[in-house]
Amino acid sequence: MASLVSVKGLKMSFGDLEILKGIDLEVRRGEVLSIIGPSGSGKTTILRCLNLLERPTGGQIDIDGQNLCNEDSDGQMEYATKRNLREIRKGIGLVFQQFNLFPHMTALENIVEAPMAVNNVDRSTAVEAARDLLESVGLAKWADHYPLQMSGGQQQRVAIARALAMEPAVMLFDEVTSAVDPELVGEILLVMRHLAEQGMTMLVVTHEMNFAADVSDRVLFMDNGVVVEEGPATQVLGAPQNARTRGFLRAVRDRAPMDEEQQ
Amino acid sequence: MGSWDWSIIQRCWPLMRDAAWVSINLFAWSLVLATGLGFVLALMRMSPIRYLRWLSALYVLIFRGLPALVILFFAYFWVGRSLNLSPFQSGVVGLSVAAGAYKAEIIRAGLLAVGRGQYEASEALGLSRAHLMRRIIIPQAVRVMIPNYMSNATLLLKSTSLASVIGITELTGRARQLANSTYKPIEILTAAGVIYLALTTVLTVSQEILERRFRLKT
Amino acid sequence: MSIDTIQEYVPIILKGFWITVRLFLWSLIFSTVAGFILALMRISSVAILRWISGLIGWLFRGIPLLLILFYAFFALPEISRSLMFDPFWAAVVGLSIWTAAYQSEAIRSGIIAVEKGQFEASEALGMTKRHYMRRIVIPQSIRITVPPFIGNAINTMKQTSLAAVITVPEMTLLARQIISEDFKVAEPLLALAFIYLVLTTLLLMVQLGLERIFRLKV
Numbered sequence: 001m002a003s004l005v006s007v008k009g010l011k012m013s014f015g016d017l018e019i020l021k022g023i024d025l026e027v028r029r030g031e032v033l034s035i036i037g038p039s040g041s042g043k044t045t046i047l048r049c050l051n052l053l054e055r056p057t058g059g060q061i062d063i064d065g066q067n068l069c070n071e072d073s074d075g076q077m078e079y080a081t082k083r084n085l086r087e088i089r090k091g092i093g094l095v096f097q098q099f100n101l102f103p104h105m106t107a108l109e110n111i112v113e114a115p116m117a118v119n120n121v122d123r124s125t126a127v128e129a130a131r132d133l134l135e136s137v138g139l140a141k142w143a144d145h146y147p148l149q150m151s152g153g154q155q156q157r158v159a160i161a162r163a164l165a166m167e168p169a170v171m172l173f174d175e176v177t178s179a180v181d182p183e184l185v186g187e188i189l190l191v192m193r194h195l196a197e198q199g200m201t202m203l204v205v206t207h208e209m210n211f212a213a214d215v216s217d218r219v220l221f222m223d224n225g226v227v228v229e230e231g232p233a234t235q236v237l238g239a240p241q242n243a244r245t246r247g248f249l250r251a252v253r254d255r256a257p258m259d260e261e262q263q
Numbered sequence: 264m265g266s267w268d269w270s271i272i273q274r275c276w277p278l279m280r281d282a283a284w285v286s287i288n289l290f291a292w293s294l295v296l297a298t299g300l301g302f303v304l305a306l307m308r309m310s311p312i313r314y315l316r317w318l319s320a321l322y323v324l325i326f327r328g329l330p331a332l333v334i335l336f337f338a339y340f341w342v343g344r345s346l347n348l349s350p351f352q353s354g355v356v357g358l359s360v361a362a363g364a365y366k367a368e369i370i371r372a373g374l375l376a377v378g379r380g381q382y383e384a385s386e387a388l389g390l391s392r393a394h395l396m397r398r399i400i401i402p403q404a405v406r407v408m409i410p411n412y413m414s415n416a417t418l419l420l421k422s423t424s425l426a427s428v429i430g431i432t433e434l435t436g437r438a439r440q441l442a443n444s445t446y447k448p449i450e451i452l453t454a455a456g457v458i459y460l461a462l463t464t465v466l467t468v469s470q471e472i473l474e475r476r477f478r479l480k481t
Numbered sequence: 482m483s484i485d486t487i488q489e490y491v492p493i494i495l496k497g498f499w500i501t502v503r504l505f506l507w508s509l510i511f512s513t514v515a516g517f518i519l520a521l522m523r524i525s526s527v528a529i530l531r532w533i534s535g536l537i538g539w540l541f542r543g544i545p546l547l548l549i550l551f552y553a554f555f556a557l558p559e560i561s562r563s564l565m566f567d568p569f570w571a572a573v574v575g576l577s578i579w580t581a582a583y584q585s586e587a588i589r590s591g592i593i594a595v596e597k598g599q600f601e602a603s604e605a606l607g608m609t610k611r612h613y614m615r616r617i618v619i620p621q622s623i624r625i626t627v628p629p630f631i632g633n634a635i636n637t638m639k640q641t642s643l644a645a646v647i648t649v650p651e652m653t654l655l656a657r658q659i660i661s662e663d664f665k666v667a668e669p670l671l672a673l674a675f676i677y678l679v680l681t682t683l684l685l686m687v688q689l690g691l692e693r694i695f696r697l698k699v
Contacts, residue, residue: 053383096380096383104403113390113398114390149480327681330640332643336656341670425643435545453556459544
């Protein structure tokens, strides 16, 4: 079966600093892929390249049959045009670490804004869909509240609903629990788990190892801009082949014994 | 110190009131034009085209470096005479051109203050640039701009007094005329001062109302 | 319009340069002193001092500078013979009090920016108030006060042009005279604008320089 997300030889440099040194990854429809690794490994950069928020300096990215970037015969990078990019982005949902909700709009307004403006959905349909989404993330009663009136966990759930409102084919999650108080992390992970169970294709950059273990189909461990190990979740997290993977997992588990209890 | 003559204020009041309206008119027109000009300049400053950025920066540098009076003289003696403008029109042109340079910086600061995350979230959702600016960025930029914008507007109101130098009969010019012709400068000038204070207070109150209206609900 | 004529006029207009500079420097000195006094009054624990300072600030920021100058020139002599100034000193008085009203705010914001917590910490550590002021408050306050202070100073420099309206023979008046006498408009104004731009740009560089020094002191 053809992959929904296909990345070949992805390279990304900022000036002299090479962040991604040639990444290959594939995600099939309905699959959940978690990307783990130390900070600075380039995990977030991969997601931002997938959306062309950053323009890769090398490699090829295809999502749902559409090409976002590739290298032509001279090795020069070609990117999707502005118009095509907007179309492609409708099929990709991105949830940010810092939520990035529109603070001057209510939760409901945040969610209906893009469907109405971009997909030309009429207001009543959009609002109904938005309320359903808010219900599914457990925030039905918060439709008319403003972001600053809500906790970090609630804001992130609204952000997820907002991305889902565009009915994307794939959802990208960029360390979505890192900026949230520890006791509120669980409610976000629950929403993501439900989404996975419903068959959404997801790429999740995270340090929540238990989530990665429970919900992902595959896990990819990155360090220093390269993929160190990749495979089924049970294997990479349970019986890692690579010494660096083992070292990283040991450090993470030693650091946060409480994570084990959050089962 | 002699006695205070209230009757002179009473008798001069109609003249001063009419002149105050001229001041308000000058202010209103200049504010609108300056804001429009400032907005265009701010967008130019943020444009990807280097020539536009440079032009906008140069404009701001020049017109913030010149005294408002000098700019008014340019407007009246040079531009006004070439284009056959009335003194009032020349005054508005001069005041707008001068204030526009300040508005440009205020508006630009407001637009920049909206965090990058808002741009990225909108792009990720597929919103067009125009939609992004209109519905997401500008409402938030306005909130940030209000204090500086309003204090600059207050300065603009006070700078309408300069129009008296190019022959427009606004409040300060009228006050000076009356002060000299009635030989009661204290009463007349104080009355003019009170009117200005009333007008600036209106602006200050407006500022607070606007700040409250645009405040993010927490 | 020719460049030569412009060049001819520059020296003529520069005859008013020293008057402009003296207006500026005297106003700067007086306004800084007055600004300090007003700022200290504003944060004093004595309510009536706070009240008076607040009133003065509000008053002189709420009316146009031109009106203040007219007051200094026309009205003060009526109040008392001893207050009859010649145009130059009337302009200095007006400019000083106007600038002081703004400088007091700049100075005040610098002082209050240092939070109370630091004072309490210094007391707990056994520091004297003088040591605290010298090593803790002043370094931090200066960094906050200097930018708006210099901004106000640059404004004062530009506003010296208004002294022309009360017949002080500074540069703008001289340029105005050339317009009426020689019937040329563009050349004298451009010469005048050029001179002002040089002056304000110099002051801007001073401001940038000072900001850099204070940033290094971190």
